[in-house]
Amino acid sequence: MKNYQGYLIDLDGTIYLGKEPIPAGKRFVEQLQQAKLPFLFVTNNTTKSPETVAHRLAKEFDIHVTPEKVYTASLATIDYMKDTNKGNKVFVIGESGLIDLILAAGFEWDEQTPDYVVVGLDSEVTYEKFVLATLAIQKGALFIGTNPDKNIPTERGLIPGAGALISLIETSTQTKPVFIGKPEAIIMNKAVSHLGLTKEQVIMVGDNYETDIQAGLKNGIDTLLVLSGFTPKTAVPDLPEAPTYVVDSLDEWVIHP
Incomplete structure (x- = not known):
């Protein structure tokens, strides 16, 4: 070993x-x-921030680590966008653990002509969000999928994951995303x-x-x-x-x- x-x-x-x-x-x-x-x-998981994950580990499982020990697909997405340096305008389908971190990293929200469209898990996704993402990608925004997970195991069974949402936009744009996770x-x-x-x-x-x-x-x-x-x-x-x-x-x- x-x-x-x-x-x-x-x-x-x-x-x-x-x-x-x-x-x-x-x-x-x-x-x-x-x-x-x-x-x-x-x-x-892009729905929770590193701080939230670290807090949960401590509170629920008595495992004590700093947020710096947690690297999420959200953080990897931010690192990738900074490396790509295509611009700083972004439209995101996702939850606070993704959106808040991206905006805190200095990216600006733009629903019409973003440089990036980032798609992660969003339990409150709407048809209009899919429309905005589709049109932006058609105009040339870089299409990023946070992770390819098609399903999430829950007590109710296998429910749609980020990959399922990403697949819809891939179909509507005929564009393959850059996957991060x-x-x-x-x-x-x-x-x-x-x-x-x-x-x-x-x-x-x-x-x-x-x-x-x-x-x-x-x-x-x-x-x-x-x-x-x-x-x-x-x-x-x-x-x-x-x-x-x-x-x-x-x-x-x-x-x-």
């Missing part, structure tokens, strides 16, 4: 499961803190950069083969699949490309300082 200098970690299904704590996840984070190893929670390269490259390490020095830890593990496999980063959430143990033998490591619980993983 390699000694990794930094960890990229998924949240739901890895550290907690919906509203239920995963005790091994809490112990895993505390071991990283004791070993003083850098880590970053990497999440496709896992398993895409943009969020992973930025996350590794935020740790100040190289891809060879870090490992991606998660429960979902399609997002977390593919994020590592597609981007040259070692992976640790933990069977505490989305991907069941029965699926492991038939995975098209094996993760670097597979564990039933994060308690099985040995952290070397």
Whole structure:
């Protein structure tokens, strides 16, 4: 087993499961803190700010980290737009965890001729928002999708995710978006950069083969699949490309300082 200098970690299904704590996840984070190893929670969720995520971790799961330890697809989107430097006008379909951060980063709201159209999860999306986004992209705005997740698992079942909303606009504009979140390269490259390490020095830890593990496999980063959430143990033998490591619980993983 390699000694990794930094960890990229998924949240739901890895550290907690919906509203239920995963005790091994809490112990895993505390071991990283004791070993003083850098880590970053990497999440496709754009509805919550890093401050909100950190507050929830503390209040609901007794896991205490600063907001700087949380890297969301919202932050990766902002970093991408700054790097692209196409302009500073933006129209967003999304919730406060996405919109507030983008505006706080210095971008200006423009529904008619934005430089970027950013689409994330929006539980109050309207047809008019889809119209504005479609027309803006037709006029030349860069179409950005925060993450490709088609569904979100909830207590009611699988409900539409950001990817479902993005698909509608992709159909109406005949334009493919630039995707930011896992398993895409943009969020992973930025996350590794935020740790100040190289891809060879870090490992991606998660429960979902399609997002977390593919994020590592597609981007040259070692992976640790933990069977505490989305991907069941029965699926492991038939995975098209094996993760670097597979564990039933994060308690099985040995952290070397």
